[in-house]
Amino acid sequence: TDVKFSPDGESIATASADAFIKMWNYKEGFLTKTFSGHKDWVSSIVFDPTGYYLLSSSLDESVHLWTVSDASLKDKYFSRSERGAIMDVDMHLSPPRFVVANKFLYVQAFSFIRKE
Numbered sequence: 001t002d003v004k005f006s007p008d009g010e011s012i013a014t015a016s017a018d019a020f021i022k023m024w025n026y027k028e029g030f031l032t033k034t035f036s037g038h039k040d041w042v043s044s045i046v047f048d049p050t051g052y053y054l055l056s057s058s059l060d061e062s063v064h065l066w067t068v069s070d071a072s073l074k075d076k077y078f079s080r081s082e083r084g085a086i087m088d089v090d091m092h093l094s095p096p097r098f099v100v101a102n103k104f105l106y107v108q109a110f111s112f113i114r115k116e
Contacts, residue, residue: 007051015042059085
């Protein structure tokens with residue numbers, strides 16, 4: 001379970017046990033988007049600084065890269081370690097990369113190519 005403000009402060013993204021990520025209008029409180037694709041509890045989410053992308057980690061041992069504007073799945077990444085559920089994710093864009101930590105605190109780094 002996680003919650004994050006979008007970089008522009010206009011929206012909030014929530015992640016939960018229902019395997020969905022939901023985007024909410026901050027001022028009015030209504031649902032604006034639902035991101036669907038994980039098969040288990042979504043444990044962590046993070047926006048890139050521009051708000052264009054969102055990364056999510058899950059107990060299904062995957063990380064998903066989403067395009068925020070249309071809630072579409074851009075790419076999927078899977079842990080090479082087979083060490084269990086991914087509990088946290090964070091990203092950096094220069095160069096494009098992200099790190100994940102699983103439930104045993106095994107940390108793994110990935111590179112990804114930003115596709116505009």
